[in-house]
Amino acid sequence: MTVDDHEVVLPPPAATPQAAELAPALAAxxxxxxxxxxxxxxxxxxxxxxxxxxxFERADVAEAWAEARVRxxxxxxxxxxxxxxxxxxxxxxxxxxxxxxxxVGALLSPPHNDRSLQLLLLSLGWLQLTxxxxxxxxxxxxxxxxxxxxxxxxxxxxxxxxxxxxxxxxAWARRELPPEGRLxxxxxxxxxxxxxxxxxxxxxxxxxxxxxxxxxxxxxQRAFVEGRELAEAEGQGQAWALPLLDQGEVAAVLVAxxxxxxxxxxxxxxxxxxxxxxxxxxxxxxxxxPVQAWRALRRVAGRLxxxxxxxxxxxxxxxxxxxxxxxxxxxxxxxxxxTVIEGRTxxxxxxxxxxxxxxxxxxxxxxxxxxxxxxxxxxxxxVLEQARLRGERDQAAGRLRQAMADREAxxxxxxxxxxxxxxxxxxxxxxxxxxxQLVAPIDGLVVTGDWVQQLGxxxxxxxxxxxxxxxxxxxxxxxxxxxxxxVRAGQRGxxxxxxxxxxxxxxxxxxxxATASVQDGANGxxxxxxxxxxxxxLSPGMQGVAKVVVGRANLLTIWTRESVAWLRLKLWQYWI
Numbered sequence: 410m411t412v413d414d415h416e417v418v419l420p421p422p423a424a425t426p427q428a429a430e431l432a433p434a435l436a437a438x439x440x441x442x443x444x445x446x447x448x449x450x451x452x453x454x455x456x457x458x459x460x461x462x463x464x465f466e467r468a469d470v471a472e473a474w475a476e477a478r479v480r481x482x483x484x485x486x487x488x489x490x491x492x493x494x495x496x497x498x499x500x501x502x503x504x505x506x507x508x509x510x511x512x513v514g515a516l517l518s519p520p521h522n523d524r525s526l527q528l529l530l531l532s533l534g535w536l537q538l539t540x541x542x543x544x545x546x547x548x549x550x551x552x553x554x555x556x557x558x559x560x561x562x563x564x565x566x567x568x569x570x571x572x573x574x575x576x577x578x579x580a581w582a583r584r585e586l587p588p589e590g591r592l593x594x595x596x597x598x599x600x601x602x603x604x605x606x607x608x609x610x611x612x613x614x615x616x617x618x619x620x621x622x623x624x625x626x627x628x629x630q631r632a633f634v635e636g637r638e639l640a641e642a643e644g645q646g647q648a649w650a651l652p653l654l655d656q657g658e659v660a661a662v663l664v665a666x667x668x669x670x671x672x673x674x675x676x677x678x679x680x681x682x683x684x685x686x687x688x689x690x691x692x693x694x695x696x697x698x699p700v701q702a703w704r705a706l707r708r709v710a711g712r713l714x715x716x717x718x719x720x721x722x723x724x725x726x727x728x729x730x731x732x733x734x735x736x737x738x739x740x741x742x743x744x745x746x747x748t749v750i751e752g753r754t755x756x757x758x759x760x761x762x763x764x765x766x767x768x769x770x771x772x773x774x775x776x777x778x779x780x781x782x783x784x785x786x787x788x789x790x791x792v793l794e795q796a797r798l799r800g801e802r803d804q805a806a807g808r809l810r811q812a813m814a815d816r817e818a819x820x821x822x823x824x825x826x827x828x829x830x831x832x833x834x835x836x837x838x839x840x841x842x843x844x845x846q847l848v849a850p851i852d853g854l855v856v857t858g859d860w861v862q863q864l865g866x867x868x869x870x871x872x873x874x875x876x877x878x879x880x881x882x883x884x885x886x887x888x889x890x891x892x893x894x895x896v897r898a899g900q901r902g903x904x905x906x907x908x909x910x911x912x913x914x915x916x917x918x919x920x921x922x923a924t925a926s927v928q929d930g931a932n933g934x935x936x937x938x939x940x941x942x943x944x945x946x947l948s949p950g951m952q953g954v955a956k957v958v959v960g961r962a963n964l965l966t967i968w969t970r971e972s973v974a975w976l977r978l979k980l981w982q983y984w985i
Contacts, residue, residue: 428460428843430543435463438536444530448518450496454503456511470516473498478512482511487530497521503537506544550676553581554683561684571596571608574688578680579610582665583914585672592673593621593666597629598689603661604629621666624648630660640669651677653685661685727880735965742967743956744896746886746936747928748904750951752878756851758783758858760868761844769860771875774948777849783875784860786868795838804829853879856949878949884916884938886955887926891974893934896921901941906953913942918957 412426424956435452453465455478466476473492480488488500496516503513513536515529557577564570579594586592594610606622609615615622625648632639636659639650649669653661663681665673691835693701712718713725764786772781805828813819858875860866868874884904888896898921903913916938924935936953 412503424896426460427463430540434536434539434543437539438532441532441535442529443516445532447525447528449529450516450518452516453514454511455514456505456509458505458509461505461507461509461511465514465516467516468497469494470496474500474514477514477682481512487526489526492516494544495519497524501530501532501533505652506541518852550679553681557581557680558683558687561687567688567695568608570691571688572613574680574684575610578677578684581680582669582673582676583704585676586668586670590670591667591783592669593625594677595622595625595629595664595666596685597626598692599633599659599661604633607661618664625666628666629664632662632664633659649674652682653681655686655689660689704860732965734964739961739963740967741958742895742960742962743902744888744892744959746888746892746933746955746957748884748886748953748955750882750906750947750949750953751885752853752856752882752949754851754853755856755880756853756877756879757772757873758847758850758875758877760786760870760872760874761847762786762841763870764845766860766864766866767869769864771855772859772861773834773855773857775855777853777855777877779849779852781849782846783849783855783858784847786845786847788842791838791842791845795835795842798831798835798838802828802835805831847874848877849875849877851877851879853877854949882944882947882949883919884940884955886918886936886938886957887928888921888935888936888957890925890934892920892959893970896957897959900957900959902955902957904953904955906945906947906951908951909945909953912945914945916955917941 431454435454439449439452442452451467451470452463453464453474454461454463455463455474465471473490476488477488477498480490481500481502486502490498490500492498496517496518498514500512500514505511512550513533517525517529519927523766524549557574559582560577561570562572575594575596579592582594583592592610596607597604598607599605604626605625606615606617609622609625617623617626628639628641628648628650632652636652638652639648641648647668649665651663651665652659653663663677663685665677669677687895693704696704710719712721766784767787768785769783770785771777771781777783787829805824807826809821809824812824854877856876856878857873860874896918898918901915901917904916905913918936918938920937922935922937925932925934926935
């Protein structure tokens, strides 16, 4: 398989490997047939599972073998056919360890008789038992491997897991040796092109300068350099080294010193192939973060410098070009602010006294002229009060005239005071009656005050009844606190309204105030702007988003400014 990071080219699918126990079992069966006096030229096995197929070595019997397999049925369990060279091909059923049916064949040389066929059929029981025993041993080995991995995975760190694995694997391999056999097992990891001792069986720590460790290190280094298994004499004993690969490169070496039988080698291969990748990645994950980052950088640098890896190289070129654009190409640096449209002049119309709404003549959105009646308050009580006070005034005037005719100084003074009091109260009521009609103070547009549906509702003294905006409009920006230092009067920008998002309108800042307010949980300051050119069709209260050009900067600075400012503030806040 060729791997180029993101591009994987797979080879054609390989044939299913043959069951490991099949070839030794057939060879042993052939030897037993020879020992029984049968002149057997070859044996074969066929099953639906490709792993349980072993054809005849001779190509001239392939056609006869295929024909014989077809003839073997439940009613006719044995099929006999003669091949062109004179041998007799016998085929019959055989139950496989997996429970599937199979067909076994044997090629017998003359002479052919019933005794030869009987011996052949009787020996099938031995073949079936041998295959079952080998499959059972394979399953037992798999179960022991799973138990071993369970013990390894139960540890908290890679060093302890590796020590437990090498101890248990050495004990398992020693059971495959004769009683007098001795075995020392060591695991080496490859770093910087050298095999370095990591763990060894039966010892927690070892002196790297000891003769045993030095001898094992030399064997591991040779296995790393040659990239293959080594089995060689070492002093008075033997040494066997197994290089373990990671993506085609030697990542670790397992060294066994002493007598290593084929069964023990099988145990070591199976256990190392399953556990070593887990231990290696576990150990790498425990490294400090700077070390992992350095190794990742080295791997990336190796891919960029080495042959192939075109996807990585193309990505590096694209990243370099993108970084150059981010750093070298200046663009407008803009501050984003929420915006609302307000009238150039705003006047409030309030209730002059407590009363009830009698009639509403305008609604928000209506254009009004100065002096136009907007709303009438209920004045019936005031009219009655006016009539009563007029009567009292007339009575007080009559008493004053009578006192003056009688020339009573005291009566004149008292009647004069009563008359002045009645006239004052009457003037106050008439003034209130004159203000019972609310009129527009300026020409403009009614912004707030919809009282048409609230006739008869009470109106408290000083309550805001209407807001009138003049014909001119201004743009009011809510500049975030983090950007207010970069905003100045005279800067220009573009506004897009929520009701007209497809069209931008140019403006120029005319004033930046120190008035702070909170909108959407963010503190900001008020800034006012005027339109550049012809003002668009607007209504007070319209909202949008404005972007003020405050200078020019590269994209990387613009995109990271807020994060850098936040980090600086936090460092200042928590720095000890």
